[in-house]
Amino acid sequence: MKEGPDIARVAALLGDPARANMLTALMSGRALTATELAQEAGVTPQTASSHLAKLEAGQIVKPRKEGRHRYFTLSGPDIVEALEVLMGIANRVGHNRVRTGPKDPELRKARVCYDHLAGDMGVALFDGLAKRKLIESDVNGVALTPAGIDFANGFGIDLDGLRAKRRPLCRECLDWSARQSHLAGSFGAALLDRFYDLGWARRVPESRIVRFSDAGEQSFRDLINP
Amino acid sequence: MKEGPDIARVAALLGDPARANMLTALMSGRALTATELAQEAGVTPQTASSHLAKLEAGQIVKPRKEGRHRYFTLSGPDIVEALEVLMGIANRVGHNRVRTGPKDPELRKARVCYDHLAGDMGVALFDGLAKRKLIESDVNGVALTPAGIDFANGFGIDLDGLRAKRRPLCRECLDWSARQSHLAGSFGAALLDRFYDLGWARRVPESRIVRFSDAGEQSFRDLINP
DNA sequence: TTCATAGTTCGATGCTAATCGAAGCATTGA
DNA sequence: TCAATGCTTCGATTAGCATCGAACTATGAA
Incomplete structure (x- = not known):
């Protein structure tokens, strides 16, 4: 047995x-x-x-x-993890649903992954923050640099409030469409919340799509590529 | 759709x-x-x-x-990852088929789980590294501590080389004979490779058993319980 | 009380897929 | 050439399960 x-x-x-x-x-x-x-x-x-x-x-x-x-x-978070891994496999072996609706390109560009930003823009955010040395990725995973802490406070994110929760501040999450890491964790979630609050982006109802306004996308680009 | x-x-x-x-x-x-x-x-x-x-x-x-x-x-490694995550979920929700663990005592003591060490010694390795504060486990998984990074480098493991791969460095893998976690991921695999290279242990052909030499097992005990 | 909405249970139906016996290739060795 | 082994294909059987119509319970509102 x-x-x-x-x-x-x-x-x-x-x-x-x-x-x-x-x-x-x-x-x-x-x-x-x-x-x-x-x-x-x-x-x-x-x-x-x-x-x-x-x-x-x-x-x-x-x-x-x-x-x-x-x-x-x-x-639990392990379910999310399993679904993400399975998405990665399905994507790798080309098991995509045949009818890729009109939503597909938008979904690849920017979508919500549980509570943080994923898709091309999610990956761009991760890379941009790293290039600006606001986050730093070592063997332990990702962490905010001192400059990143200043940035977060200036951007209207209550880091102390986030730290009080048990959830890790920063975490890498593998993106099934872009096959690169994007930023998860409570900081990743807080960033997306700020994008909503600032009017840069909003959720498309009944889907996982995050739609940026033109001005919002420009601000986003300025943020990650100053 | x-x-x-x-x-x-x-x-x-x-x-x-x-x-x-x-x-x-x-x-x-x-x-x-x-x-x-x-x-x-x-x-x-x-x-x-x-x-x-x-x-x-x-x-x-x-x-x-x-x-x-x-x-x-x-x-591919993503399949292993998926299986490991699913094992974790199955265990969490109590979907075990288990009545008895592996019958062979040697298999129960030390065996290979894909490419890393499992069984009692695998669990002991995980616990030992944690007790020495070389690895650290939080709600989202395991990670190397700064001391762990020093240890790995000193032990002859090329961490930068491992990080270049997409595969996670550290991952918990649930051991179904011991019902506790052992260390998976590329770091777990690299550790086992070092054990082979150092002559501490070798694979028994045609099985999943890892057999430690007496001297090798002593060195292993010293490693995890200094 | 009466009606509307949210959700479940029951029963019938139809499809899919897992399984294995038997037979068929293919490779190797004598 | 013949026999043995490894593996696959074919066909028939079976079991499970996804699905939905209809009826039922529970909550909330008028």
């Missing part, structure tokens, strides 16, 4: 198109209701309910009851 | 018990023949052939023809 963790059981849960669509939608970081997830997956509420029951039993998602809604979130 | 990489297709390939068994066996890093993989998976050669054809079409494994054998290997 085989020993060890039963990866087939977990992988099978991620291996159904409808469930994969739901989980991908949850990577936006928002909690979604059962009905919303049904729409995301393109199935009826009954089918979605069956899938969600399976995902819940397998502890892939966590439900939270609120009024007559049930909101679902991913059960 | 949905956009992005088709993770369901990849996940479904990993989501069948027979295929998952084969892939887990290939994590030993050795190339295995179709018949060997059939035995590992506990299915007949015909069934295994069908599975291998699917895995090959999905570019999860790579075949290499040699005489009248076909040797299979995993198609």
